[in-house]
Amino acid sequence: MKYILIIGDGMADMELDELGGMTPLEKARIPVMDSLASKGILGSVKNCPETLPPGSDTAILSIFGCDPLKYYSGRAPLEAAAQGISLNEGDLAFRCNMASIEDNDKPFGDKKIISHSSGSIDGRSSRELVEYLFKNPIFKAAADAADVSVSPGDSFRHIAIQAKGDGKGLVLKPPHDHLGEKVSDNLPAGNENAKTLAALMELSNKILSKHPINEMRRREGKLPCNCIWFWAEGTASELPSFEMRYGLKGAIISAVPLCKGIGTLMGMKVIEVDGATGVLQTNYEGKAEAAVKALLDGFDFVAVHIEAPDECSHDRDLEGKIKAIENIDSRVIAPVLKALEEKQMDFRMLILSDHRTLSTTGAHDGDPVPFILYDSVHDTGQGRKYTEKEAGDGPFLQNGTVLMDYLFEKEHFN
Numbered sequence: 270m271k272y273i274l275i276i277g278d279g280m281a282d283m284e285l286d287e288l289g290g291m292t293p294l295e296k297a298r299i300p301v302m303d304s305l306a307s308k309g310i311l312g313s314v315k316n317c318p319e320t321l322p323p324g325s326d327t328a329i330l331s332i333f334g335c336d337p338l339k340y341y342s343g344r345a346p347l348e349a350a351a352q353g354i355s356l357n358e359g360d361l362a363f364r365c366n367m368a369s370i371e372d373n374d375k376p377f378g379d380k381k382i383i384s385h386s387s388g389s390i391d392g393r394s395s396r397e398l399v400e401y402l403f404k405n406p407i408f409k410a411a412a413d414a415a416d417v418s419v420s421p422g423d424s425f426r427h428i429a430i431q432a433k434g435d436g437k438g439l440v441l442k443p444p445h446d447h448l449g450e451k452v453s454d455n456l457p458a459g460n461e462n463a464k465t466l467a468a469l470m471e472l473s474n475k476i477l478s479k480h481p482i483n484e485m486r487r488r489e490g491k492l493p494c495n496c497i498w499f500w501a502e503g504t505a506s507e508l509p510s511f512e513m514r515y516g517l518k519g520a521i522i523s524a525v526p527l528c529k530g531i532g533t534l535m536g537m538k539v540i541e542v543d544g545a546t547g548v549l550q551t552n553y554e555g556k557a558e559a560a561v562k563a564l565l566d567g568f569d570f571v572a573v574h575i576e577a578p579d580e581c582s583h584d585r586d587l588e589g590k591i592k593a594i595e596n597i598d599s600r601v602i603a604p605v606l607k608a609l610e611e612k613q614m615d616f617r618m619l620i621l622s623d624h625r626t627l628s629t630t631g632a633h634d635g636d637p638v639p640f641i642l643y644d645s646v647h648d649t650g651q652g653r654k655y656t657e658k659e660a661g662d663g664p665f666l667q668n669g670t671v672l673m674d675y676l677f678e679k680e681h682f683n
């Protein structure tokens with residue numbers, strides 16, 4: 270038996286007026302997922318514990334069987350692991366987003382947050398800007414004084430590390446949850462260190478605004494990438510070994526550092542796919558191909574994570590979100606199924622959204638999400654479609670940490 274996990278990040282949503290009361294999942298044409306739901310088990314699951322902010326970090330830990338209440342020490346340390354960074358005792362890691370705030374002469378705090386990703390800035394420009402910033406003499410002096418260094422990533426997401434950083438009481442806000450709001454309402458707060466971090470963010474705005482890349486972006490009608498945004502702080506984390514826990518060899522395919530980091534920390538093979546970007550125009554077919562190849566190469570389990578629906582929701586691109594869901598159906602799941610059927614492999618497949626991302630606000634939501642558990646050798650004939658509503662009529666799992674047990678048949682639905 271082979272096992273496949275497909276995570277469509279932030280696919281689940283609420284009913285929307287502009288879709289005539291339908292959710293994006295209901296509106297999307299997803300014949301493959303609908304067919305798997307009708308022949309498999311369709312239920313709903315809560316992946317985000319009530320006491321933690323909803324997001325992919327906690328949700329995906331749950332999906333991989335790691336209780337976030339026990340294992341979650343912040344998102345940035347998980348992402349740092351993806352970059353091969355091991356944190357020292359006392360290190361505080363942050364996500365350092367390349368964000369866009371209002372591009373005008375207002376005081377820093379009065380500007381509004383426009384985009385958490387500078388409109389999904391390309392990796393090359395993002396890296397060039399952050400490297401320039403941390404080498405700029407004025408910024409470097411301030412960063413050195415605060416013991417903050419940066420480790421650039423391949424998109425708008427970089428990792429910053431503060432040696433001996435004080436995270437006690439520190440409150441950092443995720444920029445994607447506060448779009449359109451004033452910077453001053455969302456700056457680091459809660460302790461002395463917060464002032465240091467806020468000052469670095471303000472300084473970054475002054476320096477980045479004038480960079481030639483941003484002059485060019487303005488001319489091209491793109492958002493200037495004019496502010497770094499620290500959030501997702503955390504200290505070193507350790508996760509249990511996937512293979513020891515489930516007795517299976519696992520691999521993971523994702524564009525985003527968070528998933529790669531969770532995979533790395535659990536000892537799974539992280540498979541890189543060219544052109545996997547985390548946005549709507551990602552290499553869907555490449556991910557499907559890599560998943561099939563991993564299973565043929567001897568892996569028992571492969572996870573494929575697709576970030577696009579979540580990013581489209583944050584960008585308030587409803588049409589893009591629906592398209593991303595359709596692409597997952599026709600360009601990831603369909604080719605994987607076809608290949609497995611051709612190879613006559615028996616398999617079980619779990620398909621789900623990690624958390625909801627709301628098209629109305631662009632923010633994450635921790636309410637239960639629909640899942641499909643399909644077994645190629647057993648047709649349940651339940652005949653339901655993959656929607657939030659229909660999943661509500663199926664089994665409900667209060668805690669996503671048991672999902673792998675169901676996928677691997679250690680637990681069974683009656």
Ligand SMILES: [Zn+2]
Nearest residue numbers: 279579580633
């Ligand atoms: Zn998200």
